[in-house]
Amino acid sequence: MSERSERTGGAAAQPHRREGASGRVLRFRFDGREYEGLEGDTLASALLANGVRAVASSIRLGRPRGVYAAGSEEPNALVQIEEPFPEPMLQATTVELYDGLVATGLPGQGRLADRPDPARYDAVHAHCDVLVVGAGPAGIAAAGVAARAGARVILADERPEPGGSLLGTAETLDGRPGREWAAEEVAALAALPEVRVLRRTTVLGHYDDNHVIAVERRTNHLGAAAPADVARERVWRIRAGRVVLATGGHERFVAFAGNDLPGVMLAGAARTYANHYRVLPGRRAVVFTTNDSAYAAALDLADAGVEIAAIADVRQAPGEAWAARCAERGLEVLTGHVVTAAKGEGEVSSVEVASREGGQAREIPADLLLVSGGWTPVVHLFSQAGGTLRYDEELGAFTPGETRQAVEAAGFARGVRTLRACLEDGAEAGRRALAAAGFAVPAGPAVPSGTAVPSAGEEPAAAPAEHLWLVEAPGDGGDYGTHFVDLQRDVTVGEVLRAVGAGLTSVEHVKRYTTAGTAHDQGKTSGLLTGGVVAHALGVDVAELGTTTFRAPYTPVSFAALAGRDRGPLHDPVRVTAMHEWHVARGALFENVGQWKRPWYYPRRGEGPGEDPGEDMEAAVLRECRAAREDVAAMDASTLGKIDVVGPDAAVLLDRLYTNMMSTLKVGSIRYGVMCRPDGMVFDDGTVIRLADDRFLVTTTTGNAAAVLDWMEEWLQTEWPDLRVCCTSVTEQWATVALVGPRSREVLARLAPGLAVDNDSFPFMTWRDAEVAGIEARVCRISFSGELAYEINVSSWSGLALWEAVMASGEVTPYGTETMHVLRAEKGFPIVGQDTDGTVTPQDLGMEWIVSKKKADFVGKRSFARADTSRPDRKHLVGLLPEDPGVLLPEGAHLVETSALPEPPVPTLGFVTSSYRSAALGRTFALALVSGGRERVGERLYAPVGADLVPVTVTSHVLYDPEGARRDG
């Protein structure tokens, strides 16, 4: 399958493919044309193999752009995958080629898919003693030392195969090609029980306490062949004892005229294409460098068959060994020279080279210009982790400084230059990590191959680099309009100079002014260059200027990956009661109350095909309300929060937390109560049941169950640890059915033959233990509707059985939260969180009666004496009757005094908090918070609704049965 002989198109199909390349042939389409590539290609290498030079166009200027780099630092070659599933803004250099890939080049901006992504995504938590980021020479060495001593190690690398910088070079380790050494070494590590090797995994963010986020691309490279049940991408949330950042470096370029033309490429990238992908990115090349590293690239490319027309070295003295090798090979080295311009129509066809001393520029025909402006250690994660950076004069770049976290950089990431030194540095980092994790540290520096640091060939002594950021362009008139510093953002030297000219002297400000470094490549190749140009313009040192802040994510991450499985039905927990299945079967519509799904209303279903559409919400709610007021109805009230409060000081605690007195409550009785925050604002309400002298059951609103329990614990633990009270949540221990209406007593009597239900035996605001429908139950006579009503509590295991028993005779109408809201609003009972918003006191609600005058103190009491809480213009809860009884006010509508709106700002008197149609009142009504509302009863106000001002009359908030005649049935 994987033989070169399978290549159908022959060499002509991939004209830039080197001889001897092997691998399965893959077919793909780019910008509408069919191509072939080889297994192991990236989209970028396959395009280069086919001679495709312009891959994308730039976002602002629309200039053609080609492949610039060979990894995740690529600024130019942005593509969109169209098939098998659309994915925008990918770098062609990181897209692994697969059969059937269809992609297009982007004009700097992609398009989101217009259909849901069918792939699975997930996340996983992981823990390790040592996390090593980067499986290059230093990373493999660090992981090897730590793993072989028994530490739990995670080794993550963004590429499909380990080796890092070894992949692009022809270097040998232990006499083997570096790539082979890396593969074997990592395979051996992966076989250890406590080691996890994560390939295709990019570490995106390094947060507090060594919390590190990585994304693993698991099936992206399989295209349509990806198995549907395997998560396509996985987010790793890693908590590491110690982190070793062996992240290597990025090559940077130099600002000269036309440095963005297709055919201009980082020298190291070209070397990787030639060595690793066996692709020649051009035929005839000029090399432009500030340092020795480009010589290795030039020699490797020459070996591969690229004609090296000239090497322009900004220095007078390149490394002697390199110069000698070039001389041997007959490569022309122009010392003290710069490239002043890359020229060509749509791509490089010639390169203009000039001596730095001046004189006539020389134009050299070439289709490839390799640039090396030096190498920048990848310090992103170190900086994200809170580490400082310091300028390395010799490197011309920032390297890791101090850090509070258990993290260190190793290898080139901290500026270590040679392969041998990087291997040793990685091993040292591994030893330090081991020691920090409490493991015995093997003696070092051990060099025997296979166990610690492998032997590497000696490298020529390096000559110092010269740090050149910008090549002046004499013919340019100082415009610098094609001297790019940020290729992805299309930012030129000209713009940076204008920013400096406008008075900006900090790189952070220049970044924001020009947008340099803000594209989705995060300025990996351009960040330092921008700083260099700013420093040059200001005449200061790069070191002095500093660098911009590095922020996560290191590379772009899809929202799908971040969402993981937390979408659709698993987006947020859906809490259901024991009766939920019944509600679903009965066709209830549901309302979200916090995380709970509560039946909203139960529309009567249409009968017969097409003739009877069934009930709408209005009809269903009016019917449910009538049943509750005139007959008998039931609601699932299981979601109310319930807390067992136990202990000799239970009554003391409740007296301190509720505004009213709870200690005087008799065993067997129930009292309604309100809790306030210390600022006097209503926090929650509910009933308190006294089960015994030292035992109460407190109910809370559905949404506040956890908050009230936390509130009690907070006071008990932090302020009143001397109180002997314990609070335990029993919210889901009990299922609750509210049985409501004038006939509820009759229904209860039938269900609970052993319970005396007459008013004297079982009066309002008392509770009884009884057997209801054969189930042990606690029945409470409380009412949230003003009608005769009971709440029947049973073990939630029996909740469904109780509900079914209540419904069995068919005479009880099930009702939902909407009806419950109408019924309580007709009675003027507020709902915390709907009619209150954290700025409302009990007095504002017209509930002066719930605030004890006898208690010396309770939470909130002192605030009722503040000037602010007694202002006459405070908003009071009042009723509103629209003058047209058919008009339903929208909740949230504001209220004004005048029948015509004055010029803005319009003074508002308050707003509608609840609004319903009432079966009992035969009209619409609303509750509202209105400034000085109680003094306005009888007044006419106006609610702006759309273009209209709806006249309403202010009334008492109690609109139905104000004398309370109905609660005893």
Next chain:
Amino acid sequence: MADSVAASVAASMAERRSPAAAFAARFEAASAGGGLRLAEIPFLTQINLRVDPKSPAAERIGTAIGVPLPVEPGTAAGGGDLEVLWLGPDEWLVVGPDGAAPGLVERLTEAADGEHVSVVDVSAQRTTLVVAGDRARDVLAHGCALDLHPRVFGPGRVAQTMLARAGVVLVAGADGFRLLVRSSFAAYVAEWLLDASVEYVAGG
């Protein structure tokens, strides 16, 4: 008379429905491959106990139920058919077999002998889900931030923590993990577990 009591108990037992009952078939299907076992253990007795660990009552309670209350945070202690899970410095969950609640409440209350102790039957507050098998840790790691490595969270360890977005009591046993899940969250956690298991179940 005794017969009719037994009959009525049996009748009311028959009416009980556990929070994850609807998932039994899907749990079984997910467990068929062998790498993973998902199941609900319904109707276990669970008593929330709060008592000062240094009080004589705490000691008496340990003696009365035959299991000294574990005072090391995050641990469980077992004896007979009871297991006591540490929930907090003065809080435990006493877990026993179905039907043991009334007797256990009585024993605990008697052992307190008037000292301040909170004994609350919370058997129906949470249900118990089993996540066992070779892939149990992998499945849980998708939603649990704790380090579940056997050296860190081996048998006898207990934690109140989050699984995905639900609070759980996580108990490590010799035969896998148990999750004590609030009844209202049981369906969510069950769906979540089934979804998290997809990769480990497919292909058996």
Next chain:
Amino acid sequence: MLLIACPWCGPRDEAEFHYGGQAHVAYPEDPAALSDEEWARYLFFRDNPEGLFAERWSHTAGCRRWFNAVRDTATNEIHAVYRAGEPRPVIA
């Protein structure tokens, strides 16, 4: 995501905790004896230092205990955790 050491449960993810604001702000002995100004100070005024700050946390998803921590608000580093009622430790 901070790793916060609950004094009972040990280190857990920050997501398991609720923040409770400044520590050592006691509920006044006798609120009625305070002037409006003094009461408002208790209700509404808290320190906001750059640097070490003693603050309250509750391990809501775990043991539900409240405790105190000394955190450096500039670096997020937690220098000490201690149980409610214990004095604030001196950080060198």
